[in-house]
Amino acid sequence: MSFFLLTKMSKKDPLVIAGKKFTSRLLIGTGKFPSPKVMQKALAASGAEVVTVALRRIDLKNPRDHILAYLDKKKYLILPNTSGAKNADEAVRLARIARAFGLPGWIKLEVTPDPRYLLPDPIETLKAAEILVKDKFTVLPYINADPVLAKRLEDAGCAAVMPLGSPIGSAQGLKTRHNLEIIIEQANVPVVVDAGLGAPSQAAEAMEMGADAVLINTAIAVADDPPAMAAAFKLAVAAGRLAYLSGLIGESKVARASSL
Amino acid sequence: MIEAARRQTRKYFGKTIQLYAPLYLSNECVNGCAYCGFNSKSQIKRITLTIDQVAREAGYLRKQGFQHVLMLTGESREVVPVDYLREAVKCLKKIFVSVSIEVYPLLEDEYRNLVEAGADGLTIYQETYHLPTYRKVHPFGPKRNYRFRLEAAERAAAAGMRKIGLGVLLGLYDWRYESEKLAQHLRYLLKKYWQTQFQLSFPRINPAETKFKAAHPVTDHELVRMICELRLAFPQVPFTLSTRERAELRDKIFPLGITSMSAGSITCPGGYSLGVKSGKQFEIADTRSVKEVCRSLVAAGYEPVFKDWERSFS
Numbered sequence: 001m002s003f004f005l006l007t008k009m010s011k012k013d014p015l016v017i018a019g020k021k022f023t024s025r026l027l028i029g030t031g032k033f034p035s036p037k038v039m040q041k042a043l044a045a046s047g048a049e050v051v052t053v054a055l056r057r058i059d060l061k062n063p064r065d066h067i068l069a070y071l072d073k074k075k076y077l078i079l080p081n082t083s084g085a086k087n088a089d090e091a092v093r094l095a096r097i098a099r100a101f102g103l104p105g106w107i108k109l110e111v112t113p114d115p116r117y118l119l120p121d122p123i124e125t126l127k128a129a130e131i132l133v134k135d136k137f138t139v140l141p142y143i144n145a146d147p148v149l150a151k152r153l154e155d156a157g158c159a160a161v162m163p164l165g166s167p168i169g170s171a172q173g174l175k176t177r178h179n180l181e182i183i184i185e186q187a188n189v190p191v192v193v194d195a196g197l198g199a200p201s202q203a204a205e206a207m208e209m210g211a212d213a214v215l216i217n218t219a220i221a222v223a224d225d226p227p228a229m230a231a232a233f234k235l236a237v238a239a240g241r242l243a244y245l246s247g248l249i250g251e252s253k254v255a256r257a258s259s260l
Numbered sequence: 261m262i263e264a265a266r267r268q269t270r271k272y273f274g275k276t277i278q279l280y281a282p283l284y285l286s287n288e289c290v291n292g293c294a295y296c297g298f299n300s301k302s303q304i305k306r307i308t309l310t311i312d313q314v315a316r317e318a319g320y321l322r323k324q325g326f327q328h329v330l331m332l333t334g335e336s337r338e339v340v341p342v343d344y345l346r347e348a349v350k351c352l353k354k355i356f357v358s359v360s361i362e363v364y365p366l367l368e369d370e371y372r373n374l375v376e377a378g379a380d381g382l383t384i385y386q387e388t389y390h391l392p393t394y395r396k397v398h399p400f401g402p403k404r405n406y407r408f409r410l411e412a413a414e415r416a417a418a419a420g421m422r423k424i425g426l427g428v429l430l431g432l433y434d435w436r437y438e439s440e441k442l443a444q445h446l447r448y449l450l451k452k453y454w455q456t457q458f459q460l461s462f463p464r465i466n467p468a469e470t471k472f473k474a475a476h477p478v479t480d481h482e483l484v485r486m487i488c489e490l491r492l493a494f495p496q497v498p499f500t501l502s503t504r505e506r507a508e509l510r511d512k513i514f515p516l517g518i519t520s521m522s523a524g525s526i527t528c529p530g531g532y533s534l535g536v537k538s539g540k541q542f543e544i545a546d547t548r549s550v551k552e553v554c555r556s557l558v559a560a561g562y563e564p565v566f567k568d569w570e571r572s573f574s
Contacts, residue, residue, distance in 0.1 A: 032274020034561045056570040059327070066563075084570060086422075086455060093572045115457040116450065116496045169272055222274050 013245065015213050017190050018106075018138045018159035020077070022049045025207065026237045027079070027192060028230070029217025031057065032169075036070040038226050043076070046230035051076040052108050052215065054083040055094050060101035079140065081108035087121070088128035095132055107132060108162065109141040118168045122149050126156065133157035142194055145176030150183045150191075161187065162215065164195035165206065169218040171198020174205055184210045200229075200236030207240025208248060265488035265516045268495045277557055278520040278565045279550070280328035280360075281321045282502075284529040285309050285348055287541065289334030291401030293387075295429065295465055295472040297527075297541045298334040300401065305538050307529045308339055311347050318355045320533040324524060324550045327567040328358040330383060332541075335364035335403060342370045346377045353378030358569035360423065364402070365412035371419035380573060381423035382416045384409070385463065389441035390433040393475075397432055410445075417453035422573065424449070424458050425500060430483065431465035431474030439486050443493055459520075461500040462487060466542040484513055491517035503546040510546055511556050523553035 014021040028048040033039035043051060051071060059065045071078060080098040085091035088111065095107040109132065111124040125141050126149065132139045138159045143149050145163040153161055163183055166172035173196060174180060184191050190212035197203050203214045216233050223229035249256075286308035289298040297304065309317065314331075321329060329352055333340045345363055352359045360381030361374060371382070388394050391406055398404045413424050426446060428438040442460070449458055462483060465474040478486075487499065501510055501518045503525040514521065525544055530536035548556070554564040 032276060033563065034275035035558065035563050056573075057565070057568055059567055084573060086573070090573055094570060097572060113455045115455070171271070218271065218274070222270050 024049045025213040027215040032221035040070045042226040042230040045227040047234045050079050052079040052081045055080050056084040079106050079108050082110045085111050086113045088124040091128040092131050106138040130156050145179035147182040154189050160190040162192045162194040165193050166196030168195040170196050172196050173202035200232045204236040204240035208243045261488045265491040269517050272496050273519045275562045276565045277562050278568050279523050281326040282330045282525050284332050286333040286340045288336040288339040291335050291403040292399045294397040309529050311351050314348050314351050317532045322355050325566050329356045330360045332362040349377040349379045357571045365409050368415040368419050371416045375420045382421045383425040384412045385427040387429045388432040393433045417456045425461050427461035430478040433476050435478045459498040466504045487517040503544045507546040507548050524550040
């Protein structure tokens, strides 16, 4: 499929989060890149429109901050994340600081008390989400693939849920596949599979399952050629989405003659 | 093994190196550590910065771009009491996003006091896990208490310190033994204090003003081996390499496992902006400026990171 057709397809089938339309279903994280220029090129190659930025890595007081200065705010929706927050209080405080410094009121809520596996704390995440929704933020919480938690967050007013495929940066792919299927089946808000996707094929797999979007960072940032890898993910996400919309035949234990 | 360690590091940390600066506040010390320039018997000029002087030194480092600072002292509860440490932390927290401390071992409540003042990190090296060697190189002073030092990391973690750096002073005893014990210590702490970010450092003995000769010198090759082995054992743990190492060696080995480095360091109190030149803890081997270190990192395809913390975490 040509890039032209891909673009045409995504315009007819936009991703809608909190009423805002996006033609790309690939969200990108900005950590771990070898330089801001490489990051900029990778973002351009990915076609992404939503870019997440760790508040701990940026200096909001500095207009020439090494990451923010390289992000065109007209082109990308900056989705600040609360990476490093250990509890609801810290996450809420960070979100408010970001908004006070003029970032949009969208927040990728991350509450990860364990610094090694970076798995999200469900209790603190729900608590923070409830506060931030009341505070008129557009909240996209990063969660373990827990279907009940996903529904609780949806009920709390979150704009999307972002369940993990496997631990952040681990490139293990969709280890939580069965729970992701339940989350996707039950969700009334977009499901963005976040974390653990290490190869374009894994992103395509998530999209084939019916995920609304995926978020990729490490797999692109630490690749030998980040812009090329970003382009590969762009194609994979579009292919996975198209396959999902086209109706996959599903696995079968017995042969199905193709000559009938 | 080298290639596996490099891949592992890149996968978990990307091509980034976080930079920090040490800030020495005092070289007053009552201990007799055989390897240290601050040894109470050393004939050095003893200095303890006033809080105003701390602010001046900090201002100099902030202008260099640093957002993470490590404040250090010798051990003298009389001249450098916990109240002084608290005031220094409060002063530094106004200037930097992250303030770590490398001071004499404290009680849990004392650590809590400093956490409340804004300290988010602690560096506490056991120096050696080999008890007979520990006793030999620490002939007198409170540091002779092996167990009190060994359990300091635990007291700090219990007090809510977010980041805790461990290490041994390489050269005091067989590095293989030290490496194994360090790994055991780390494993124990990781399980018990699962919310704390533990880190490892690899300080090798450098000639200080005591002219101490290492009984078990660690070669460059052995240092690399230790870093790689521990990187493979602990893929997500941040590793630090200081300016104790030569520039060319740091440039060669940082991709194998290192995730943070000091730069432009001076190891005597008042050395940055107050014109003090004597009373160093040890000699710096990598004497490059911050800009030069950044240029080397960028040339190697790495991004120097000055900020990777948020003031509001503490």
